[in-house]
Amino acid sequence: MLRIACPWCGEREEMEFSYGGQAHIAYPKDPHALSDEEWAQFVFMRDNPKGLFLERWAHSQGCRRWFNVARHTVTHEISAVYKPGELPPGGAK
């Protein structure tokens, strides 16, 4: 089980959290202008790296707030936790 440090509540067990998939997928600025292909990219297509992954978690059994985690998908090591709206450590994603 992962131990995840919620930016507001501190370190808790994974069971208190819900997974939200890939982070930093912004809602389209002008949805009406999107082609079907662009919608498919926004709704369905996701990065799925073997290595560092920027992902969202929600502290659903705690403060119920969303935040971002940088985690390695093989070792499960969490290298950073940061709040929504912040950039991942090391700058641009």
Add this chain to the structure above:
Amino acid sequence: MQRFSLLSLLQNSLSGHTGWKPFWRDAAPKQKYDAIIIGGGGHGLATAYYLAKNHGMTNIAVLEKGWIGGGNTGRNTTIIRSNYLWNESGALYEHSLKLWEGLNEDLNINLMFSQRGVINLAHNLADVREGVRRVEANRLNGIDGEWLTPEQVKEFCPIIDISKTARYPVMGATLQRRGGTARHDTVAWGYARAADSLGVDIIQNCEVTGILREDGRVTGVRTTRGTIMADKVGMVAAGHTSVLAAMADIRLPLQSHPLQALVSEPVKPIHPCVIMSNAVHVYVSQSDKGELVIGAGIDSFNSYSQRGSFHIIEHQMAALIELFPIFSRMRMLRTWGGIVDVCPDASPIVSKTPVKNLFINCGWGTGGFKATPGSGWVFAHTIATGEPHPLNAAFSLGRFTSGALIDEHGAAAVAH
């Protein structure tokens, strides 16, 4: 191929079983093939076998980064069924089940295929409605299916607890009598042996590190055993498909998750069928060795670690004991994990890609084993002809753009 028969068994027993030959040659990669299959799991080997058998393509290679039978083919819970809801899935999985029914003879090997019946339990009204609907849909598609009352479930599987006082009482179940299990390793070995005998090169310890392209067309692969050219390439790498596709700049709707299974200590035959429960979330059968084979859900997060979290196991043990109080003192022997490629609509992708002559077969998620023969059959057709077989036309990558998804979350029987 050294064929198995009563005579060959007798002859080899007289010589102390020292006369058996390896199932397949230890092939070294050639410089060029007509087609390369990346991934030596069941699906990849079946693809190679049907490419050779149905389409006469024998100058082909299967590249496996590890060893044959070492991935998800040897890690799953071996459940076979075809009771999927939608016409497209029903046709594909039923084609596969029909192939299973003749596969021992076709591959000349004992797959220990056992049509012991698969039960999907309903524990609430939504489950009941979904189950009854699925049985009716199956029967309209010519797939066997029955709706059972709790008492009929008990009759079919006497050790199950159907008491009304259970936390989530059994309210009924679907039964597919033609469903069952098979020996998973032998499926990989059987396809490898049969493909090898038709001239297919099976190359182990050969990891693909790059996909070579020229003018939007695939020309070969870079591997840990050198560059190999090919006119056509098929990617069948289950949980690692996204990693491969990224080498060809293709983005997929897949997410890779660990799926765990475990086995108990072996006991005398006690559990006569396959029981699956989506709501309390466990599935269990008993192997011919006597072990209970138990599986359930995926870890929620993306991972390539081939191991899952303990609380997932804990949850499925709780569900097991809820359904089968008789198992409460059984000891579990081993747990392990495999990496499954989960698709948003719980249906596979067997498709052409934006790169010419590069094909993908992925997204089988938590339930690919049952589809091994059918998946290989239609993927071989897709690679050989360049166009999908009628059975996999709907399972294209383009469905995520057109919106024609095939939502099988109910029939997938694993929550994700």
